[in-house]
Amino acid sequence: MADKTIDTKGANCPIPILKAKKAIGEVPVGGTLEVLATDPGAVADFEAFARQTGHQLVEHSESAGVYRFLIKRGG
Numbered sequence: 001m002a003d004k005t006i007d008t009k010g011a012n013c014p015i016p017i018l019k020a021k022k023a024i025g026e027v028p029v030g031g032t033l034e035v036l037a038t039d040p041g042a043v044a045d046f047e048a049f050a051r052q053t054g055h056q057l058v059e060h061s062e063s064a065g066v067y068r069f070l071i072k073r074g075g
Contacts, residue, residue: 002031002032002033002034002070003027003028003031003032003033004023004026004027004031004032004033004034005033005034005035005036006019006020006023006033006034006035006036007036008020008035008036008037008038008039008042009036009037009038009066010038011037011038011039012039012041013039013041013042013045014045016035016037016039016042016045016046017042017045017046017049019035020033020035020046020049020069020071021049021053023035024053024055024071024073027073028073029073029074029075030072030073030075031072031073032058032070032071032072032073033070033071033073034068034069034070034071035068035069035071036066036067036068037066037067037069038065038066038067039067040067042067042069043060043067046060046069046071049071050071053074054074054075055071055072055073055074056071056072056074057069057070057071058070058071058072
């Protein structure tokens, strides 16, 4: 279970990343943020987000057009 979940379904780039950037600050170091999105471009966006910010993209999946990302906050 994630420490925080945000729903960005229906929003296109860059909104899911911007909302995740804000929300990850509300998660404790080592905690997880779950992001739900419908933008297919979000997969590449969140991979880049994790590399650039020092957070870890623990997992991502897709089901019925909804992408789920689990990001672990780095220190």
